[in-house]
Amino acid sequence: MRAFALASALVAASLAPVQAEDIPGSQFEVGNWAGGAISDDRGGFSHCYTSVGYVNGQTLWIGVYPNDTLSILLSQPGVTFQPGQKFELWVMMETGLPAIGNGEAWDSAFAGITYDGVQASIDFLNSGRYLRMLGMGIDDGFDIDGISPALAMAQECLATQGGSGKVLGSGAGALKVPPKVPDLTKPKTSGVGSGGGLGTRPGGALGTPAPKPSP
Numbered sequence: 001m002r003a004f005a006l007a008s009a010l011v012a013a014s015l016a017p018v019q020a021e022d023i024p025g026s027q028f029e030v031g032n033w034a035g036g037a038i039s040d041d042r043g044g045f046s047h048c049y050t051s052v053g054y055v056n057g058q059t060l061w062i063g064v065y066p067n068d069t070l071s072i073l074l075s076q077p078g079v080t081f082q083p084g085q086k087f088e089l090w091v092m093m094e095t096g097l098p099a100i101g102n103g104e105a106w107d108s109a110f111a112g113i114t115y116d117g118v119q120a121s122i123d124f125l126n127s128g129r130y131l132r133m134l135g136m137g138i139d140d141g142f143d144i145d146g147i148s149p150a151l152a153m154a155q156e157c158l159a160t161q162g163g164s165g166k167v168l169g170s171g172a173g174a175l176k177v178p179p180k181v182p183d184l185t186k187p188k189t190s191g192v193g194s195g196g197g198l199g200t201r202p203g204g205a206l207g208t209p210a211p212k213p214s215p
Contacts (some may be wrong), residue, residue, distance in 0.1 A: 026161060028153045031146035037161045038063075038177060046177060048157035050150040060131070060142055061110065061179045064154050066162045070121040073112035073179060076138045081105030089113045090136040093128030103136060107178040111136050118158075122151050144167050 023045065028038035035050030051061040057077040064070050072091065085105040091113060092098035105111035112133070115121045125131070131142045 023161065026157055028157065030149045030153055033146055035150065035151035035157065037157050039131055040177075045161045048154045049159060049179070050147075051152045051179065052144070052146075052150075054142070058138070058140070058142070059110075059179070060144070061112075062125075062151070062154065063179075064118050064151075064158050066158065068113050068118050068158040069116055071112060072113040072119045072125075072133070073106060074133055074136075074138050074142075074178075075111075076140075079137050080108050081111045081136070083107050085111065087111065087136045091131070091133050093132075094141075095128055095132040099124065105136075106176050110178050118155070122155070125151065131212045180210070 021039055023037040023039050027157045028035055033050050033052045035048065038046045040046040047063050048067045049061060049063040051059060053059050059075045061073040062070065083105055087103040088100065089103035090098045090100050101113050101115070103111060103113040125144070126148050129143065129145055131144045132140070
């Protein structure tokens with residue numbers, strides 16, 4: 001009986017999916033940002049990412065995928081989601097019009113939105129220094145100073161890990177692997193908006209939000 005139980009346990013372990021993890025040698029750091037490449041549940045390449053932590057425990061995570069999509073996720077202590085929960089999200093910089101689209105919670109801690117078109121999405125994120133995402137219970141302005149070189153390294157990671165660099169059709173869909181708990185030893189930035197976010201920053205008024213095609 002003991003031998004049978006041991007054999008059954010070994011079979012179950014062999015059938016269990018492999019947890020996604022960082023691909024060795026892919027990690028990078030630039031300023032307060034860190035990132036790397038993530039493997040899928042079969043050990044192959046899934047996507048590249050970059051993230052930054054804030055002193056109050058908030059985390060901003062951006063993933064770039066070989067199907068030419070980009071995901072922006074946020075987490076905040078005290079804010080809990082239901083996996084698969086849907087949101088109408090308004091994503092905006094301190095200037096220009098917001099991008100409005102459908103967001104989703106990936107797990108209990110992280111929620112956000114995925115856009116088609118990595119380069120257009122990166123251009124949108126590089127258009128300012130402050131990011132704000134409304135509609136999922138995290139109403140704050142995020143200082144994203146240093147995001148340009150971080151996104152450039154994430155793109156380089158994607159090109160390197162993707163081999164030929166061939167981009168799959170956007171219909172393939174991104175593998176939704178929730179970000180790991182942030183490394184508490186990583187540098188953090190204190191530049192989080194306060195007093196209601198970007199709308200109260202001197203010179204940073206957003207104006208009246210208006211619909212804009214997703215980047």
